[in-house]
Amino acid sequence: MAKTASSKEAILAAGRREFAARGFSGARVEAIARAAGCNKAMLFYYFSSKEKLYRAVLAGALGEIFAELGGVVHARLTPERFMERFPGIYIRFLARNPDLPRILVFDLIRDPENFSRTMAGIFRENSEFNPQRFLGMVRSWHDQGLIAEEDPLHFMLNVISLSIFSFVGRPMVEAISGLRSEDGEAFYRARIRSVVRLLKKGMLK
Amino acid sequence: MAKTASSKEAILAAGRREFAARGFSGARVEAIARAAGCNKAMLFYYFSSKEKLYRAVLAGALGEIFAELGGVVHARLTPERFMERFPGIYIRFLARNPDLPRILVFDLIRDPENFSRTMAGIFRENSEFNPQRFLGMVRSWHDQGLIAEEDPLHFMLNVISLSIFSFVGRPMVEAISGLRSEDGEAFYRARIRSVVRLLKKGMLK
Amino acid sequence: MAKTASSKEAILAAGRREFAARGFSGARVEAIARAAGCNKAMLFYYFSSKEKLYRAVLAGALGEIFAELGGVVHARLTPERFMERFPGIYIRFLARNPDLPRILVFDLIRDPENFSRTMAGIFRENSEFNPQRFLGMVRSWHDQGLIAEEDPLHFMLNVISLSIFSFVGRPMVEAISGLRSEDGEAFYRARIRSVVRLLKKGMLK
Amino acid sequence: MAKTASSKEAILAAGRREFAARGFSGARVEAIARAAGCNKAMLFYYFSSKEKLYRAVLAGALGEIFAELGGVVHARLTPERFMERFPGIYIRFLARNPDLPRILVFDLIRDPENFSRTMAGIFRENSEFNPQRFLGMVRSWHDQGLIAEEDPLHFMLNVISLSIFSFVGRPMVEAISGLRSEDGEAFYRARIRSVVRLLKKGMLK
DNA sequence: TATGAATGAGAGTTCATTCAT
DNA sequence: TATGAATGAACTCTCATTCAT
Numbered sequence: 001m002a003k004t005a006s007s008k009e010a011i012l013a014a015g016r017r018e019f020a021a022r023g024f025s026g027a028r029v030e031a032i033a034r035a036a037g038c039n040k041a042m043l044f045y046y047f048s049s050k051e052k053l054y055r056a057v058l059a060g061a062l063g064e065i066f067a068e069l070g071g072v073v074h075a076r077l078t079p080e081r082f083m084e085r086f087p088g089i090y091i092r093f094l095a096r097n098p099d100l101p102r103i104l105v106f107d108l109i110r111d112p113e114n115f116s117r118t119m120a121g122i123f124r125e126n127s128e129f130n131p132q133r134f135l136g137m138v139r140s141w142h143d144q145g146l147i148a149e150e151d152p153l154h155f156m157l158n159v160i161s162l163s164i165f166s167f168v169g170r171p172m173v174e175a176i177s178g179l180r181s182e183d184g185e186a187f188y189r190a191r192i193r194s195v196v197r198l199l200k201k202g203m204l205k
Numbered sequence: 206m207a208k209t210a211s212s213k214e215a216i217l218a219a220g221r222r223e224f225a226a227r228g229f230s231g232a233r234v235e236a237i238a239r240a241a242g243c244n245k246a247m248l249f250y251y252f253s254s255k256e257k258l259y260r261a262v263l264a265g266a267l268g269e270i271f272a273e274l275g276g277v278v279h280a281r282l283t284p285e286r287f288m289e290r291f292p293g294i295y296i297r298f299l300a301r302n303p304d305l306p307r308i309l310v311f312d313l314i315r316d317p318e319n320f321s322r323t324m325a326g327i328f329r330e331n332s333e334f335n336p337q338r339f340l341g342m343v344r345s346w347h348d349q350g351l352i353a354e355e356d357p358l359h360f361m362l363n364v365i366s367l368s369i370f371s372f373v374g375r376p377m378v379e380a381i382s383g384l385r386s387e388d389g390e391a392f393y394r395a396r397i398r399s400v401v402r403l404l405k406k407g408m409l410k
Numbered sequence: 411m412a413k414t415a416s417s418k419e420a421i422l423a424a425g426r427r428e429f430a431a432r433g434f435s436g437a438r439v440e441a442i443a444r445a446a447g448c449n450k451a452m453l454f455y456y457f458s459s460k461e462k463l464y465r466a467v468l469a470g471a472l473g474e475i476f477a478e479l480g481g482v483v484h485a486r487l488t489p490e491r492f493m494e495r496f497p498g499i500y501i502r503f504l505a506r507n508p509d510l511p512r513i514l515v516f517d518l519i520r521d522p523e524n525f526s527r528t529m530a531g532i533f534r535e536n537s538e539f540n541p542q543r544f545l546g547m548v549r550s551w552h553d554q555g556l557i558a559e560e561d562p563l564h565f566m567l568n569v570i571s572l573s574i575f576s577f578v579g580r581p582m583v584e585a586i587s588g589l590r591s592e593d594g595e596a597f598y599r600a601r602i603r604s605v606v607r608l609l610k611k612g613m614l615k
Numbered sequence: 616m617a618k619t620a621s622s623k624e625a626i627l628a629a630g631r632r633e634f635a636a637r638g639f640s641g642a643r644v645e646a647i648a649r650a651a652g653c654n655k656a657m658l659f660y661y662f663s664s665k666e667k668l669y670r671a672v673l674a675g676a677l678g679e680i681f682a683e684l685g686g687v688v689h690a691r692l693t694p695e696r697f698m699e700r701f702p703g704i705y706i707r708f709l710a711r712n713p714d715l716p717r718i719l720v721f722d723l724i725r726d727p728e729n730f731s732r733t734m735a736g737i738f739r740e741n742s743e744f745n746p747q748r749f750l751g752m753v754r755s756w757h758d759q760g761l762i763a764e765e766d767p768l769h770f771m772l773n774v775i776s777l778s779i780f781s782f783v784g785r786p787m788v789e790a791i792s793g794l795r796s797e798d799g800e801a802f803y804r805a806r807i808r809s810v811v812r813l814l815k816k817g818m819l820k
Numbered sequence: 821t822a823t824g825a826a827t828g829a830g831a832g833t834t835c836a837t838t839c840a841t
Numbered sequence: 842t843a844t845g846a847a848t849g850a851a852c853t854c855t856c857a858t859t860c861a862t
Binding site: 149160165177178198 | 365369
């Protein structure tokens, strides 16, 4: 990487790519170091183990995602506005950072405990997105008769599933359908449109 | 495993569990053999490599899923009926076979090419579910003005995302929300209800 | 090593030599395997870690020593007879097995806790030498007015020091004195004579 | 360490402790530096290698020991006086500097050649203790019929073994006997008494 | 005199795979 | 069909040492 960027940052970035591509066990410390343009030993100098580097990468990934979410959620948000904006912001963000959903999903499967712990830590440190506040908002939407879904957990599962699985599941659906979707921009635009329509029509009262 | 089951079957079953829990690279041949109650060498005797055992496991998993799907899709299916039945069947099936979604998603990320190839092979051998026929059906639903989504790829992404991500994403949403969902049956019932309602209200015209 | 000897034995023997020559940290797993005529991985196959191999070596060394001691100590032993025979048997045994005192002393310094634990284990399994019985014997010798030293701990320290330090300390004394002692047999004979005389004259009443 | 002590001194002291506890190979340069309160690089700045630092530590240890010995040996020394005073002085000195016997014994085993060379160097620079003069004294004691042991090498081995092995062998004897000796002062007093009595009774004519 | 960052060689350990029986 | 022993390559990690400042 650029000589100006500190080695630590370079390792973190390279680790993110490698872990996203191969998962924790599949990733090679050697490959990460090479990609970061430095010595294997530096990785241990800064992160002391592959595991800890991985945690740092995961924490970074989650941190970015929730920083992004913080921007969408604010006091006077209506459910309509939320459903119009969230999928676009989220899907575009994941498209710009394709490693993120992979790392998330890999870890979600491999070690859910660790995932939860890391997330809890993120929320503690990141004041921009407050999950409790958001949950309260969803509940009040239901109480005001604005949305059909009364359980905020399922509300969120619906929203997040549609957004995040767009990425992971795309090859699956392509394989099933035999259709190759347009690459890049066109696909995301269509995807966002489809999700927004489904959410608004399906969840607003 | 049981002395009655052949070693080969025992290895396949153990492999499925191990691969689901740790992914391809994370899985250990030794652990699979031990769990199968036999010698490491037997694994190579029957499957000749870890990679080939993995492919057999993945093929088995996909085969089961599409056999299940075959039961839902038939000539006179209406979209309403499809949306009422699919999530329930699919979610309950995945709940009974929790290793399946994990293996799918792991492999989807790790090696999408292989995933597609394996799927294509499945379709060739498995006459019960014909994706092309199903796609045609979705298109005709749209042409008849029964559904809002014109692109069958996004139609399927919507349906599948909501079902499969229920499993993978549950710990994520629990971590965000701080809510522990009811375990097992109650959760699945609620999940199915929510997905069916969303799909019917959101995608039917 | 001989093809007939099992690899496990060969590794144990090679480990003893290597640990004696270089201590625990100085010893190289690679070197042990090479000396044992087998692959590094075999060492882990049988002993699972360098540390555990080391413990096995130490336990073996201690076991041999106490098996030897068991031969000297019996019911009707007089202190005179003990002092006449013990140094000879012990010194000759250590001379035949020069790795033993080195390993003992290395470990005594490095990890006294581990040393004690290992010894305790040896005594439990090795019925030939019963330290408690021997201690009782020493006490009764003093009560009968046969020996001057009333504390059995110091009695043993005296006896053992003179025997074991003959080996470790020899290069030290040679360096101080500038004298090169005769190698091998002649030295041991002289050493045994000197120790026996000192013990008998100095400790018998 | 203390800001007043120069870094060089601090490193030497820390090195002595670390080498004594873990031997040459077991000692870590990093740990020494940390214990000395300074940077790893400083260690190389002052001593240019781990090996050279070790030699400096060993030389220091031996120097202190022989400086101490110089005080005991003087022209008109009688063997009786020597045996009365030497064990006490030596044992108390080692008790005050517990790292010394460990380093000595570690090195004695690991690299006797180096040990001898270092010792020779010490004697050349340290006029207070002249081993040749002392040996002549022992020989003349024998010629005058004052002591039983005619070989000065065995005379010294006897004296030194009993003193130095008190430290190294103590955990061994405690493990054998199951007795925990009194800690500290009481043990040393008893040990000195026992050694002095044995030497005087056993070696004086 | 002091430091944080960097390095290369090599350490212990793991792992898929094969062999002899 | 089954097994315990063996292997070589690769892996994560360590460590003495050096460099730039």
